[in-house]
Amino acid sequence: MFLHAAEELAAAVRKTIIVVDSHYPNPDEEPLSA
Secondary structure (H helix, E strand, C coil): CCHHHHHHHHHHHHHHHHHHHHHHCHHHCCCCCC
16 A cells, blocks of 8 residues: 555656656756757
C-alpha cells in the first residue's frame, strides 16, 4: 500500500518537474533544441 502510494507520488513529481522544466529551462542543462 505504501509502495503504491510512493510510486504514484513519484510519478506526479516527475510530471511536475517536466512541466516546470519546459517553462523554466535549467541553464546547467544542455538545451534540447541544440
